[in-house]
Amino acid sequence: MPAETRDSMVPGLPSGDPGPDTLVLGIETSCDETAAACVRGGTEVLSSVVSSQVDLHARYGGVVPEVASRAHNELIIPVLAQSMVEAGVEGPDVDAVAATTGPGLIGALLVGVSAAKALALTWDVPFVSVNHLEAHLYAALLDEPDLEFPLLVLLVSGGHTMIVEMDGHGDYRLIGQTLDDAAGEAFDKVARFLGLGYPGGPAIDAAALNGDPAAIPFPRPMLNEGFDFSFSGLKTAVVNYVRENPDDSTEDIAASFQAAVVEVLVAKARRAAKASGAKALALGGGVAANSLLREQFLGACADDGIQGFLPSRAMCTDNAAMIASAGWYRLSGDGPSPLSTGANARDRMF
Amino acid sequence: MSEPPISIQTTSVEQTRELASRLSELARAGDLIVLSGALGSGKTAFAQGFATGLGVTEHVTSPTFALVQSYSGRLDLHHLDVYRLDHVNEALDLGLAEMLDDNAVVVIEWGDTIAPVLPHQYLEIHLSHGTNTESRLVDLRPVGDGWQARHRALRAVITNVDESPSEN
Numbered sequence: 001m002p003a004e005t006r007d008s009m010v011p012g013l014p015s016g017d018p019g020p021d022t023l024v025l026g027i028e029t030s031c032d033e034t035a036a037a038c039v040r041g042g043t044e045v046l047s048s049v050v051s052s053q054v055d056l057h058a059r060y061g062g063v064v065p066e067v068a069s070r071a072h073n074e075l076i077i078p079v080l081a082q083s084m085v086e087a088g089v090e091g092p093d094v095d096a097v098a099a100t101t102g103p104g105l106i107g108a109l110l111v112g113v114s115a116a117k118a119l120a121l122t123w124d125v126p127f128v129s130v131n132h133l134e135a136h137l138y139a140a141l142l143d144e145p146d147l148e149f150p151l152l153v154l155l156v157s158g159g160h161t162m163i164v165e166m167d168g169h170g171d172y173r174l175i176g177q178t179l180d181d182a183a184g185e186a187f188d189k190v191a192r193f194l195g196l197g198y199p200g201g202p203a204i205d206a207a208a209l210n211g212d213p214a215a216i217p218f219p220r221p222m223l224n225e226g227f228d229f230s231f232s233g234l235k236t237a238v239v240n241y242v243r244e245n246p247d248d249s250t251e252d253i254a255a256s257f258q259a260a261v262v263e264v265l266v267a268k269a270r271r272a273a274k275a276s277g278a279k280a281l282a283l284g285g286g287v288a289a290n291s292l293l294r295e296q297f298l299g300a301c302a303d304d305g306i307q308g309f310l311p312s313r314a315m316c317t318d319n320a321a322m323i324a325s326a327g328w329y330r331l332s333g334d335g336p337s338p339l340s341t342g343a344n345a346r347d348r349m350f
Numbered sequence: 351m352s353e354p355p356i357s358i359q360t361t362s363v364e365q366t367r368e369l370a371s372r373l374s375e376l377a378r379a380g381d382l383i384v385l386s387g388a389l390g391s392g393k394t395a396f397a398q399g400f401a402t403g404l405g406v407t408e409h410v411t412s413p414t415f416a417l418v419q420s421y422s423g424r425l426d427l428h429h430l431d432v433y434r435l436d437h438v439n440e441a442l443d444l445g446l447a448e449m450l451d452d453n454a455v456v457v458i459e460w461g462d463t464i465a466p467v468l469p470h471q472y473l474e475i476h477l478s479h480g481t482n483t484e485s486r487l488v489d490l491r492p493v494g495d496g497w498q499a500r501h502r503a504l505r506a507v508i509t510n511v512d513e514s515p516s517e518n
Contacts, residue, residue: 105417107443159415180394181412189414189433193389232412236390240483345416 010336011124013095018042018331022095025119026324027080029112030104030132031159032068034075035320038087038094042328043145046087048314048321051075069107076115083320091123096336098128098327100135102347103159109343117339126336128327131349132318137166138329139315139322140282147309152278154269154297157285158184158199161229161265163272164349170333174350175272176227183261184287186231190238190257194250204254205290211255213292216241216248218260220267227272234260262293270300280307288316356490356501358508359480366392366477366486367399369511373475373490374403376503379425379453381496382446382469384461387477392486393459396477397429400457413459418444426454433460441467471496473504 013022020041028035037048084090099116102109120127137153151166152175161178181189184201191200196207218237221230238257242248265287273281281301287293294310301308315322330337360366377383383400385393394412401410404423413419413431421427428449435441441464449456450469458464462474471494478487490508492498 103416178411179409180398182415185412185414189389232390232394236392239388239390240479243479346419 010338011120011126012336013126013331018096018328022328022331023089023093024096024098024128024324024327024331025080025083025094025116026130026320026322026327027076027097027099027112027116028132028135028318028320028323029072029076029108030100030102031108031318033318034072034079034112035318035323036076036080036083037320037324038083038089039142039321039324039328042325042332043142045142045321046089047083048319049079049083049086050314050317050319051079068105069111072108072111076111080115080119091119094119094123094125096120096126096128096327096331097123098130098323098330100132100323101129101337101341102132102344104132104343104345106343106345109345113343121339126331127339127341128331129337129341130323130326130330131347132323133160133162133164134172134349135322135326136284137164137172138326139284139319140309140311142321142325143311143315144282144309147282148279148307150276150278151280151282152269152273152276153282153284154265154288155284156183156265156287156293158182158188158287160184160285161231161287163227163269165272165276165278169329172349175276176229176268178229178231180230180232181235183229183231183265184285186235186261187258187287187290189235190254193239193242194253196250196254199286201287201290204258205292207251208255208258208292209251211249211251211253213255213259215252216256218256220260220264223264223267227268227275229264229268231261258290258292262290262296265293266296266300269297270304270306273304273306278306280309282309282311284311284316286317289313356504356508358488358512360486360488360511361480362484363392363395363486365511366395366488367402369488369507370396370399371403372507372511373504374400374455376500376507377404377425377455379455380450381455382450382461382472383455383457384465384468384472384474385457385459385477386462386474388479391477391479393477396475396488397457397459401427401429404455418449420454426452428452428454428456429459430456430461431459432464435464438464438466470494473497 038046163175188200196203406421406423474491476489
């Protein structure tokens with residue numbers, strides 16, 4: 001079949017627009033998790049299966065793409081099957097298939113995108129392309145559907161650090177983002193430098209419990225400047241400090257570093273919320289699992305009288321329920337995506 | 351055999367960026383720049399200055415997570431980071447040869463760690479801490495004939511940056 005003929009084939013929903021009964025199968029393989037989920041009507045999670053590959057990556061000190069794509073390949077079918085069995089659905093019940101098309105590791109993305117397209121073709125249902133970051137906004141809404149717009153989301157992960165204003169479904173505005181390293185990347189690099197292991201976030205979190213957060217006055221980069229972030233200099237400050245004080249307590253360094261990152265994240269999020277008149281503030285991304293960040297974030301929201309929301313840890317980290325949910329809303333707003341939509345490592349939501 | 355390395359001490363991250371920006375003026379399509387040096391030595395800052403010199407207007411952020419980030423300028427720039435790779439063979443999957451064929455300049459952070467799979471021509475730039483926390487020792491090591499031929503030009507850039515007043 002000529003490429004243009006196939007590209008123009010955009011299967012639609014048998015019943016037209018998606019409704020409360022529309023079942024979306026979501027697939028997520030952008031980084032180190034292979035995940036699949038069945039979500040009805042954009043909000044009702046029937047199943048959400050995440051096959052974490054962290055054990056596989058721990059040996060390598062990070063997510064290694066070749067290992068990741070191979071592991072996604074091995075896991076995608078069992079994970080898909082389990083998500084459908086847990087939801088009690090079969091192929092003909094699925095009304096659309098949504099997959100993360102970016103941003104992420106290209107080899108890893110391709111596994112999920114290819115699987116989604118194959119299933120959409122086989123079942124003759126729409127394929128829906130979902131931006132991974134947009135899906136993280138829907139993770140908060142899945143856990144707390146009553147969050148009011150405008151909603152501000154502080155999204156912090158290994159690859160991203162940004163503040164996004166969500167004025168409605170599909171209506172986003174970038175308020176601020178990192179100018180160099182993502183917060184999670186800083187956690188990973190500092191943890192590896194301190195010999196605390198991978199993943200860095202939980203390792204620093206655990207070490208910090210036994211340390212003094214006020215022991216070392218690490219810089220608070222760009223604390224009072226705008227809504228953008230910069231964590232590269234803070235990472236360098238930790239490296240310099242350890243070079244000059246090799247015998248200092250690792251726990252104190254971890255606690256002081258974590259305190260600096262969290263102070264900046266919380267200060268900017270609350271300032272952005274005030275400036276934009278947001279009604280609610282939510283956390284998202286893997287770093288949202290950090291215990292100090294969760295505590296200080298809720299404290300700041302309470303002080304400012306704004307609705308603060310912490311999604312469950314399962315919803316903060318990568319999962320496919322948020323992909324299926326975002327896919328349902330995307331289907332409502334933009335309709336199905338052409339099958340020519342490819343994986344895009346640098347896909348943008350703005 | 352290769353000539354001795356060309357070295358300069360920069361006094362601030364701004365001056366490291368300035369040096370990188372001026373070095374980018376020597377860049378030609380298909381050039382490979384390998385950045386080496388410890389965590390926090392300024393590799394991403396160097397890449398940012400290099401991108402500015404190439405006329406990239408987009409903000410250059412750390413490519414650690416995405417592994418490769420691409421930008422458009424006078425020449426296109428592919429900015430790679432192999433920090434997370436521990437096995438040289440994994441670097442083969444990055445498609446380096448295709449990127450170099452792409453009318454672009456490729457900058458690889460931690461590129462020294464994948465030396466066995468690098469092409470025979472590249473400029474290695476090694477960053478290390480200088481005499482104080484802000485300063486950095488920058489060593490330029492041309493590898494292969496193409497960069498050896500630009501030895502004099504590299505020295506000229508170094509001399510110019512050395513004589514220009516630091517912003518700090």
